[in-house]
Amino acid sequence: MPSFSxxxxxRWMVLPALVFAGTMIVFPFGYAVWLSLSxxxxxxxxxxxxxxxxxxxxxxPDFWNGLRLTLWLFAVSLSAQLLIGTWLGLLLARxxxxxxxxxxxxxSPFMLPPVVIGMxxxxxxxxxxxxxxxxxxxxxxxxxxxxxxxxxxILTVAAIDTWQWTPFVALIVMGGYLSLPHEVFEAAEVDxxxxxxxxxxITLPLLGPTIVTAAVLRSVxxxxxxxxxxxxxxxxxxxxxxxxxILAFRRGFEFFDLGYASAxxxxxxxxxxxxxxxxxxLRRAVTW
Amino acid sequence: xxxxxLGRAADAVALLLVLGVLILPxxxxxxxxxxxxxxxxxxxxxxxxxxxxxNFVELFGRGxxxxxxxxxxxxxxxxxxxxxxxxxPAAFAMAWHRMTWPATATLFARMAPGTLxxxxxxxxxxxxxxxxxxxxxxxxxxxxxxxxxxxxxxxxLEGVPRELIESAQIDGARQDQVLLRVVLPVVVPGVVVAAxxxxxxxxxxxxxxxxxxxxxxxxxxxASFNFVGEGVTNWGALMAAAVVIxxxxxxxxxxxQRRLVGGLVAGAVxx
Numbered sequence: 311m312p313s314f315s316x317x318x319x320x321r322w323m324v325l326p327a328l329v330f331a332g333t334m335i336v337f338p339f340g341y342a343v344w345l346s347l348s349x350x351x352x353x354x355x356x357x358x359x360x361x362x363x364x365x366x367x368x369x370x371p372d373f374w375n376g377l378r379l380t381l382w383l384f385a386v387s388l389s390a391q392l393l394i395g396t397w398l399g400l401l402l403a404r405x406x407x408x409x410x411x412x413x414x415x416x417x418s419p420f421m422l423p424p425v426v427i428g429m430x431x432x433x434x435x436x437x438x439x440x441x442x443x444x445x446x447x448x449x450x451x452x453x454x455x456x457x458x459x460x461x462x463x464i465l466t467v468a469a470i471d472t473w474q475w476t477p478f479v480a481l482i483v484m485g486g487y488l489s490l491p492h493e494v495f496e497a498a499e500v501d502x503x504x505x506x507x508x509x510x511x512i513t514l515p516l517l518g519p520t521i522v523t524a525a526v527l528r529s530v531x532x533x534x535x536x537x538x539x540x541x542x543x544x545x546x547x548x549x550x551x552x553x554x555x556i557l558a559f560r561r562g563f564e565f566f567d568l569g570y571a572s573a574x575x576x577x578x579x580x581x582x583x584x585x586x587x588x589x590x591x592l593r594r595a596v597t598w
Numbered sequence: 599x600x601x602x603x604l605g606r607a608a609d610a611v612a613l614l615l616v617l618g619v620l621i622l623p624x625x626x627x628x629x630x631x632x633x634x635x636x637x638x639x640x641x642x643x644x645x646x647x648x649x650x651x652x653n654f655v656e657l658f659g660r661g662x663x664x665x666x667x668x669x670x671x672x673x674x675x676x677x678x679x680x681x682x683x684x685x686x687p688a689a690f691a692m693a694w695h696r697m698t699w700p701a702t703a704t705l706f707a708r709m710a711p712g713t714l715x716x717x718x719x720x721x722x723x724x725x726x727x728x729x730x731x732x733x734x735x736x737x738x739x740x741x742x743x744x745x746x747x748x749x750x751x752x753x754x755l756e757g758v759p760r761e762l763i764e765s766a767q768i769d770g771a772r773q774d775q776v777l778l779r780v781v782l783p784v785v786v787p788g789v790v791v792a793a794x795x796x797x798x799x800x801x802x803x804x805x806x807x808x809x810x811x812x813x814x815x816x817x818x819x820x821a822s823f824n825f826v827g828e829g830v831t832n833w834g835a836l837m838a839a840a841v842v843i844x845x846x847x848x849x850x851x852x853x854x855q856r857r858l859v860g861g862l863v864a865g866a867v868x869x
Contacts (some may be wrong), residue, residue, distance in 0.1 A: 314794075316769055318693070318773070319776075320687075320690060320691040320694050320695065320773060321666070321688035321691055321695055321697075322691070322693060323688055323691035323773075324688045324697070324700055326684045326687070326688070327684040327685060327687075327688035327700070327744060327748070328700065328738070330684055331703065331704070331707060331744070332740050334715075334719075334737060334738070334740070335707045335710070335741060336720070337718070337722075338714070338715050338718035338719055339710070339714065339715075341718040341720075341721070341722075342714050342715075342717060342718050345717065345718070372710065376716075378684075382724075385724070393812075394615075400615060401609055401612060401613060401616075402613075404609060405606075405609050405610070405613060407613060412613075412617065413855050414852060414855065415620055415621050416617075416620065416850075417851050417855055417858055417859075418621075418624055418848060418854075419624070419803075419853040419857075421818055421847045421848055422624070422802075422844050422847065422848070423802035423804070423847060424802065424804055425802075425804055425819045425822050425840075425843065426627070426822075426840045426843060426844045427824065427825050428823075428826065429839075429840045430623050430624075430626075430627050430840065431828060431835060432826060433627070433630070433833055433837065434623055436627060439639040439641065441626060441641070441643055441762060444641045444642065444643070452609075473619070473620070473623070475734075477620060478859070478862070481859045482859060482863060485859060485860070491825060493852070495790045500822075505793065506681060511737065523863060524686060527862075530709045533711075534711035534712065534713070535712060536711075536712060537804045537805065537807060540687070541804075541823055541826060546696055547763075550652065553608055555711055555713050558713055559713045559805075562713070562716075562717055562849075563716075563717075563750050563809060570716070575711060575713050575714045576714070577713075578711050579710055579711055579714055580715075582709055582710070582711060583706070584707065586709055595793075
C-alpha cells in the first residue's frame with residue numbers, strides 16, 4: 311500500500327548526490343591526505359613516511375614565502391574590497407541607480423572567465439605595448455613593470471582581483487542596506503545623528519552580518535586564489551607571486567613531487583576551513 | 599538643501615568614475631578584437647577604426663578553436679544537467695525533511711581549494727580508463743555545479759507549500775510524480791537561476807580542464823590559456839578568443855541579473 315500520510319519519506323532522494331560526493335570529493339580528499347603522509351615516487355607504490363612531508367614544509371623557505379604571499383594577498387585584497395565595496399554599495403543604495411545598464415556593468419567583471427581577466431591584464435599591462443603605461447606616460451609618470459617587477463607584482467595581482475570583485479561586495483552591501491528597517495534611520499535623523507556618526511553608530515553595526523557574509527565569500531576565494539595568478543605570472547617573476555596554491559600546484563604537476571605537494575594542499579585547505587569557521591563565529595557575534 | 603544637492607552631484611560623479619574604471623578594460627578588449635592586426639598594439643591607441651572580423655576569421659580558421667568551443671558547450675551543458683539531476687531531488691528531500699547536515703557538507707565541498715582534487719582524480723580516472731575524455735570534465739565540473747544547484751534551490755523549495763505536496767500524496771501520486779509534476783513547476787524560476795549559474799561556473803572554470811583534459815577534450819578556456827602560453831604576438835586573435843569565451847557568461851548573467859548576487863551568496867548566509 312502506497313503511503314498516503316505526510317510521513318512519506320523522500321530521504322532516499324539525497325542518495326545519488328551523496329554517492330557522487332563520496333566518490334568525487336570525500337574519497338579524493340582522503341586520498342590526498344594519505345598521499346600527504348606518504349613518500350611517492352613514480353613507478354613505485356606510495357608508502358607512508360609519517361609526517362616527513364609536513365616536517366619538510368617547516369624547513370622550506372618556498373613554503374614560508376608562499377604562506378606569506380597568500381596571507382598578504384588575502385589581507386590587502388580583502389580590506390580593499392570590503393572598504394571600497396561598502397562605500398560603493400552605500401553609494402548605489404543612496405542613488406538607487408543599480409538598475410539596467412549600471413547593474414550590467416557592475417556584474418560583468420566577476421562573471422567574466424578568469425582566463426579573460428588574465429588575458430586582459432597581460433595585454434593592457436604589457437610594459438612596452440600596453441595601454442596602461444601609455445596612459446602613465448601621457449600623465450608624465452614613469453612606466454611600470456606591473457606583472458614582471460618582483461617588488462610589486464603581488465600588488466598588481468591584488469589590484470586585478472579588487473577590480474574584479476569589489477562590485478560583487480558592493481551589490482551584497484547594497485542589498486543588505488536596502489533590506490534594513492528604515493524606521494531606524496528616520497529615528498536617528500530625528501535624534502540628530504548625522505554623517506559619520508550616523509554611519510559609525512547605526513549603519514555599520516546593522517550592516518555587520520552582511521559585510522561578514524561578503525568577507526567569508528571573498529576570503530575563501532582569496533586564500534585559494536589560483537586562476538588569474540597562474541595565467542598572468544605562474545608565480546613569477548622568480549617566486550614573487552608564488553602563493554601556496556600556485557606553489558602546491560607546480561610542485562604537484564610540474565615536478566610530480568606528489569606527497570609533498572599534497573601536504574601543501576592539505577595545509578592550505580586547513581587554513582581555508584579554519585578561516586571559514588572563524589568567520590562564522592564572528593558572524594554570530596555581530597548578528598543582531 | 600544646497601548641501602544635499604551638492605552631495606547628489608558628488609555621488610553621481612563618483613558613480614560615473616567607478617563605472618568607467620570597471621567598463622574601460624572590458625571595452626578595450628572588445629574594441630581590440632575588431633581591429634586590424636597592425637592597429638591592435640598601436641600607440642597612441644586608435645579609437646576610430648574600421649571594424650574588421652579578420653581576427654575571428656583567423657581564430658576559427660585555425661580549425662581547432664571551434665572544436666574547443668564545442669567541448670566547452672558539451673562540458674558546461676553536461677555538468678549543469680548532471681548537477682540538476684542529482685541536486686534537485688537532493689535539495690527537495692533536504693527542504694522537505696529539514697535536513698541540515700547534507701547542506702553543510704556541500705558547503706564544505708564548495709570551499710575546498712580546487713588544487714586538492716586533480717591529483718587524486720588523475721589517479722582514479724586513469725584506473726578506470728577515462729582520462730582525457732569529456733566525461734571526466736563533466737564529472738569533475740559537477741563537483742562545482744552540484745553544490746551551487748543545491749544551495750540555489752533550497753530557499754525556493756523551502757517556499758513550496760507543504761499542503762500542495764500532501765494533497766498530491768493523498769491523490770495517490772508516486773514520489774517521482776510529486777517531484778516532477780507538482781514541485782518542479784512551482785520552482786521553475788529557481789531551476790533557471792541554478793542552471794544559469796552552474797553553466798557559467800562550469801564554462802569559466804579553468805583548473806580541472808587544465809590538468810585533466812586531453813587534446814580531444816580541451817575546452818575553449820584552456821585553449822585560450824595556451825595561446826597566452828605560446829607567447830602569441832598576435833593580440834588581435836587573442837582578444838577575439840577572449841570575446842568568444844566571455845560572451846556566453848555575460849549574456850547568461852544578463853538574463854538573471856536581478857537574482858544573480860542572491861544566487862552567488864546562497865549558502866554563505868546560513869553556513
